[in-house]
Amino acid sequence: MEPYTPRTHNGSRKKLTLSTKEYNKITGTLASARRSRHYREEDEELDGHSYEEPSFIAETSFVRAPLNSRVVSNGSVPLASFKGKAKQESLERIPLDVQEALILEDLLYVLMGIEGVYIRHHPDYSPEDDDPLQGIRFVVSPSLDPSLRDLVERIIPLATYYTAISSFIELRSDLDFGMVNHALCAALRDMLKDYQTLLSQLEHAFNTSLQFSLQKLWFYIHPTVHTLYLLHQLVTELASADDASMSLPSSASVSDIEDNERDEALGLGGAHLKAAMSQMKKNALGVSVDSGNNIAVKGGEVLTIVYEKAQTMSGDPAAKKLYSTLLRAAGKPYVTMLQTWITTGRLLDPYEELCVKESKFINRGTLEMDYVDEYWERRYTLRDGSTVSGPSKRQAGIPSVRPQSGRLPGGACIPPLLEPLKHKILLAGKYLNVIRECGIEIKSHLQESEEGELLMDDERFYKFIEEAYTHANRTLLQLLLKDQQLVPRLRSLKRCFFLSQSSFLTHFLDLSQSELRKYVKAASVVKLQSLLDMTLSTDMHGDDAMFREDVRVTLASSKLYDWLMKVVNVSGVIGGSEDGQKTPSESAGHDESKKRLWAIIDALAFDYNVKFPLSLVISRKTILRYQLLFRFLLHCKHVEQCLTTMWIEQKGVVWRKSVPHHHDFEMWRLRVHLLRSRMLAFVQQIMGFATAEVLEPNWRDLEMKLTKVSTVDQLLRDHVDFLDTCLKECMLTSSKLLRPFSKLMTTCTTFALYTHSFSKSASQSLAAAESQFGDQAMAKRWDFLGKFETNFNHWFSVHLDHVQFAASSENASLIPLVMRLSSIKAQS
Structure with a gap:
């Protein structure tokens, strides 16, 4: 040598x-x-x-x-x-x-x-x-x-x-x-x-x-x-590079770090609990569990230091040659681990030196229960915490930089030569890992095609990474789009959850009308599921019929607008208990006692069963978004049906009979008709806007993107972006728009509940008008109707103002809704 x-x-x-x-x-x-x-x-x-x-x-x-x-x-x-x-x-x-x-x-x-x-x-x-x-x-x-x-x-x-x-x-x-x-x-x-x-x-x-x-x-x-x-x-x-008094992390400290990562990833414990537990760990170990000084200089950090020395001494040919030789020699095991990861999806990193880390406590089972896509987003991640969209916020499991050098410690320090390719390295292995989880054998043909050993500073190595990423991405895309029939699945979801005007939903609401009026405490999910299956068997045909057994009835644990207000309100759940608000766990008992007094229609939702690997795309997170949109449309449909039923009843004799000598009654009856008509027009305009100008155009855009999608992560982002856009344009992500809208819908629902009371009042007014004493209760009838008119007009005006402001400042897609609502205002 x-x-x-x-x-x-x-x-x-x-x-x-x-x-x-x-x-x-x-x-x-x-x-x-x-x-x-x-x-x-x-x-x-x-x-x-x-x-x-x-x-x-x-x-x-x-x-x-x-x-x-x-x-x-x-x-x-x-x-x-x-x-x-x-x-x-x-x-x-x-x-x-x-x-x-x-x-x-x-x-x-x-x-x-x-x-x-x-x-x-x-x-x-x-x-x-x-x-x-x-x-x-x-x-x-x-x-x-x-x-x-x-x-x-x-x-x-x-x-x-x-x-x-x-x-x-x-x-x-x-x-x-x-x-x-x-x-x-x-x-x-x-x-x-x-x-x-x-x-x-x-x-x-x-x-x-x-x-x-x-x-x-x-x-x-x-x-x-x-x-x-x-x-x-x-x-x-x-x-x-590390602290002179540094000792390798003990088994207890490593265990504590893993526990902290798991609690953070799964969202267990409140903010105060996490802080207390973290402090206890610090006191027990005498150091911060995520301090960079407690991690030995190893893996990517060693290669980074050698590379930086070579760059610093590049003016000295002997020094550059010496350090380059050491970089190639030290990088051999790192390159071998990377090759295994990007060609087979197996992460063999016993000493946590690689830039990719695995959270072993997150497995396929979490796809059935989590609402934050734990499996895909946190099963395999970069040790430096960065994502495709940018650097992540400070979180558990990501060590702090070393104060002496400003570098991340150990495997979290990604060698500068690999920094531009780190996301492709992560995604290539993740894609292949998903394929492995499906029981499909992966052939490392890329590795076999290369002649000679790959080295850290070899141009062939970086070309190899690009090819491995392209191969893994293309293989998983084909598995999802063709083998697993992703697009037909999404179409089935769209038809079941979005088309409120479809015969399927109308048929289901008609069949289950009596059941939906019951309180939640008397609900029979089995009966509702039977009615749903009957409806799907009758109305679903072609590709939709293949997936009808995956649609299930479920009952939500909270009312739609209450839950949305908690999510979008900064001072609500997001702020935790620091601002005096109750956390979901603290208010669970209170909500459960109120839940029994809800009508089933307020809690009704559809769920959708999907197996791995499609559960990566149609995950619990995305299904939750589908459910929110469905419940929004269902509520609008329900209120429309109630107002339509009121209109049918008010076509009776007492509402059509002419009473020339009782002008006050004629005006009162006309105002009832007008208010009901405005409420019905409002609900129909909201539904028309949501279906025709939000859901359908955005769905067509998604279909167009699916035909051109080139990466799996782009596919996931396009799907989530589609749902988030629909939620935003349907006004479900703004507390300023949600509050007046929920008040309007409550007013319309309550007004429809008094259908029989208004008919009874009309009959009494006709009878009293024919008596010798006249109608003495007309003032009360006007007062009762006036409360509904005042309430509806107030919240309608507030809602319209907020919609106009949002359309002119942050959400131009609401402009068609402004035009629709302005026509209703002109009727008042």
């Missing part, structure tokens, strides 16, 4: 090792200097004690080994510590060539991190207190000749670099630091092997060659200084 050492300035050196020719060039003799090393005598005694290990006495070669004189034996003191002090005292009186020989021997040990006789540890060095990742500092004896000391001081920083890099490799090779760190340490270890090979060659030259000098050592070691300096700079930045 070629070592990673830059060339010298003259370009004559390409390797760290010495060739045979270079050995032969070293001539001369240092034999006399070596003979003067009298401290290496064979039977050395110090204070009457031998410091040779008894078990090694027979091994003459080991006893004479230079390293043995530096190794501390159990229960003994190293010889070097004594001899060094003795020699330092007389170093000045030693000839210069002998000093050079002695210091050369010391350097060969010091460059391996072993303390020498004349090159000692820095006085401030403490093995127990000093950070091993900072390396060991050495100082040369002050008695060394200045001409030699200057050259030695240039060389000994290598020892600091070497010991720091060795300590980094030893520490970061632990399993908890992840596979990227393991790969980086393996690459660093290979480079240190080349360095050790160089030292062994230099030591061999020192022991065998006759003219090996300090200048020769510097000549051959000089290129390595720059290489190890660059490596030292890298490991120092990696070591200092």
